[in-house]
Amino acid sequence: MADKITLEVARYSPEQDGEPRFDRYEVPLIENWMVLDALNYIKDQLDGTVTFRWSCRMGICGSCGMVVNGHERLTCETLLADYLPGPIRVEPLRHFPVMRDLVVDLSDFMEKLERVKPWIIRQPGAPEPSREFIQTPEQLAEYKQYSLCINCVLCYSACPVYGLDPHFIGPAASALSLRYNLDSRDQGAEQRLDVMAQHDGVWDCTVIGECSVVCPKHVDPSLAIQEYKISATKAWFKNLLMPGGGK
Amino acid sequence: MPSAVPRYRPYERRMPLLWWLQRWNYTWFILRELSSAFVAWWVVVTLIQIASILEGPQAYAAFQAWMAQPLLIIVNIVSFIFILFHTLSWFRLVPQAMLPRIGGKRTSAVMTGAPMYVVWAVASVVVACFALGVF
Ligand code: FES
Numbered sequence: 001m002a003d004k005i006t007l008e009v010a011r012y013s014p015e016q017d018g019e020p021r022f023d024r025y026e027v028p029l030i031e032n033w034m035v036l037d038a039l040n041y042i043k044d045q046l047d048g049t050v051t052f053r054w055s056c057r058m059g060i061c062g063s064c065g066m067v068v069n070g071h072e073r074l075t076c077e078t079l080l081a082d083y084l085p086g087p088i089r090v091e092p093l094r095h096f097p098v099m100r101d102l103v104v105d106l107s108d109f110m111e112k113l114e115r116v117k118p119w120i121i122r123q124p125g126a127p128e129p130s131r132e133f134i135q136t137p138e139q140l141a142e143y144k145q146y147s148l149c150i151n152c153v154l155c156y157s158a159c160p161v162y163g164l165d166p167h168f169i170g171p172a173a174s175a176l177s178l179r180y181n182l183d184s185r186d187q188g189a190e191q192r193l194d195v196m197a198q199h200d201g202v203w204d205c206t207v208i209g210e211c212s213v214v215c216p217k218h219v220d221p222s223l224a225i226q227e228y229k230i231s232a233t234k235a236w237f238k239n240l241l242m243p244g245g246g247k
Numbered sequence: 248m249p250s251a252v253p254r255y256r257p258y259e260r261r262m263p264l265l266w267w268l269q270r271w272n273y274t275w276f277i278l279r280e281l282s283s284a285f286v287a288w289w290v291v292v293t294l295i296q297i298a299s300i301l302e303g304p305q306a307y308a309a310f311q312a313w314m315a316q317p318l319l320i321i322v323n324i325v326s327f328i329f330i331l332f333h334t335l336s337w338f339r340l341v342p343q344a345m346l347p348r349i350g351g352k353r354t355s356a357v358m359t360g361a362p363m364y365v366v367w368a369v370a371s372v373v374v375a376c377f378a379l380g381v382f
Contacts, residue, residue: 014255070269097257105257160273163262208276209343226344 005029005080006087007038009050012098020098023047024087027080035075035090036064039102052102059216062152066102067091072154072214093157095166109153112169115195116177121188139184146179146224148217155211155221161204168204169196171211171221178224181231189231197232205229275336282333285326292323338363 004026012020025046027038036054043050054064057076064075069089080088096104122128155171162168177196181189196202205225212222263269267277292314299310313319341363342356376382 012258014257017258020258094260095262097259099257160262160266163266206276206280207340207344208272209340210270210272212343213272222343223346230345 002085003029005038005084007035007042008087008089009039009042009101010089010091010098011050011101012092013049013100022089023050029080029084031081033080035066035068035073035078035080035088038080038088039075039090050102051100060150062150065093065152065154065157067093067157072157074152074154074216077216093153095157095159095163096153106153108166109151109156109170109172112173113151113176116169116173116192117188117195118173118176118180120180120183120186121191122185123187126187133185135184142184143179143182146175146182146219149175149179149215149219149221150217152216154214154216158210158214160208160210161206165200165204167200169201171225172219174202174205174228175219175221175224178228190235193228193232193235196228197235202226202228202232278329278332279336282329282336285329286333288322288326289330334367338367 007025007027008022009025010020011017011023025042027041027046030037034057036057039050039052040054043052052064052066052075054076055061056063059074059077062074065072066075067073067090068075068078069083072093075090090102092098092102092104096106096108099105149172151172153172156162159168159171162170174196177192180186181192202225205222207222207226209222212220215221267273296310299306314323338360342359346353346356346359
């Protein structure tokens with residue numbers, strides 16, 4: 001096995017560069033090193049100015065997402081050795097504005113996430129239980145898959161619809177929105193549907209399905225969006241047949 | 248008070264023109280959308296065919312002669328391939344788009360997809376039997 005591998009890292013400094021460029025770094029190829037380990041090696045040993053986000057190093061915080069050789073990956077769980085003989089091209093996630101090197105501006109996603117109210121909503125005046133809510137394993141199974149989302153936004157980067165129309169609510173926000181709708185404790189489905197059923201909501205999705213392919217947690221946001229389309233259609237018909245009533 | 252720290256603009260990227268060639272899934276999607284044009288063509292041909300049948304044997308013979316032109320045969324072969332692709336791509340999509348519940352449990356992708364292929368196969372056999380004069 002080779003003892004070194006080359007990384008081509010996308011660099012962009014807003015103070016100086018008009019366009020991003022690629023810098024090449026040679027790093028030791030150590031067994032079990034991830035792309036993130038190589039980036040940290042570069043930052044510590046070769047070039048302290050390389051900028052990227054990371055935290056947990058175990059696929060949980062969702063902050064180390066980048067595009068590695070053209071595919072969205074959590075770099076803390078992407079083996080260097082899988083890309084032999086190299087070089088490995090590391091770029092920031094697509095579609096989001098690049099702030100510096102590999103760091104993108106996630107404000108747009110944060111705003112969308114908030115819009116779908118990803119928390120448990122109770123109707124005003126709904127009876128509060130005298131103890132914690134009881135949930136059966138079946139009720140948990142309903143939403144568990146969607147609750148595994150770690151907001152790494154790899155799905156937004158993989159979604160050409162979001163790339164072409166930044167107003168699209170997008171995969172992760174939809175999956176998290178459905179996660180609360182499916183929760184037996186929640187009563188906020190209607191409020192969320194108001195956001196999701198708008199034109200920039202789920203209807204923008206053309207079912208390309210790449211979001212679900214790249215999801216490192218197998219959340220399947222594409223399925224969530226299509227389920228939302230079904231609920232939106234049902235709600236529309238209900239409203240047509242029983243305007244204002246039949247809730 | 249104006250801030251002493253200058254604010255730098257982030258770098259905004261545009262989608263490349265040929266984005267749909269970057270990944271197999273994107274290309275598949277574009278082909279699926281494109282295949283709709285061939286489905287529309289097939290609908291038009293069928294409507295013309297029905298109209299000519301209603302008009303009488305002479306009109307139908309004219310329709311058949313029109314369809315026998317080499318150019319139309321090529322167009323129809325290409326259409327057939329795309330319509331086949333259209334059908335298969337939507338069959339492939341259904342389990343990605345919904346997993347209905349049966350008896351409170353979600354069905355698997357295979358359980359959702361398989362019945363469509365079965366119905367398709369049966370329908371094809373029935374149509375083939377008609378066409379070949381078995382019935
Ligand atoms: S560093 Fe936390 S997910 Fe990679």
